[in-house]
Amino acid sequence: MTFTPDNVYALISALLFAGFVAVTLLGAIVAVAARRLVRNVTGLALSFVGLAGLYYFLHSPFLALMQILIYVGAICVTIMFAMMLAELHEEPRSLGMAVLVGVGSFLAACAFAIPLILLVRRSAWMPPAAVQANAGTIEDLGRALLTRFGFAFELISVVLLLAIIGALAVARSGRRSKP
């Protein structure tokens, strides 16, 4: 393999992609396997950063930015704050029970993962669309959100508003009754 600029760019891009995949999967493993909740949340944030990189490789930089802004910047920070407010900690389980539950959960996860991966490998997906309606740029996305997906867009803003009000109401209730 000769080192022309094109080759080098392809190599760098492939290495970046492999790095993002590794960050996504390792972060996910930390998020579910770590014993302390703080490390779980950090693993989740790491995994979402990797996922944002994968979105970038799928030609949607807007989604990549939203992923980092909303998931890493808002949801992970909120989970962290809730943990601090409630002083959450996990009591260690007895060793035999921990091994039993771990192995059982792993087998259940395999029961989902292995058929899915076999399905992906075996199935012949339909061929790529010959004609693309648009290029999938940010401009196209914005236009589609305010025209074709306008109803869903408005609906989801109502859902978010209700979620905010509901969260405030639920978290406030019982605040005075028990010291």
Add this chain to the structure above:
Amino acid sequence: MNFLHWSEQLNVYLVIGALLFATGIFGFLKQRTLVGMLISGELILAGASLNFMAFGHFRAPDPVTGQAFTLFIIGIAAAEAAIALSIMIAVYRNYRSIQTRDLKEMEG
């Protein structure tokens, strides 16, 4: 399968999505706190939205569809996290614990 072209193949993304989903299922069964289960749920949603993005980019005649769907999933996940965390705080206030084991009784 050439390593250099992995980022341009649908199957690679689908396998990553399936692994994220399975990791989420694993965590959902293994974790004993509500926060741990919420984190696992977010991972499951992430796997699903990666699938939507991959199909939207590689197969759909209109590549905007997958992106819009993923945006809606992000919005729903944000609402879900807000509600779940406020429930956790309310539960913690009443029980002084969020271990799923301790939440056995239902009271009006």
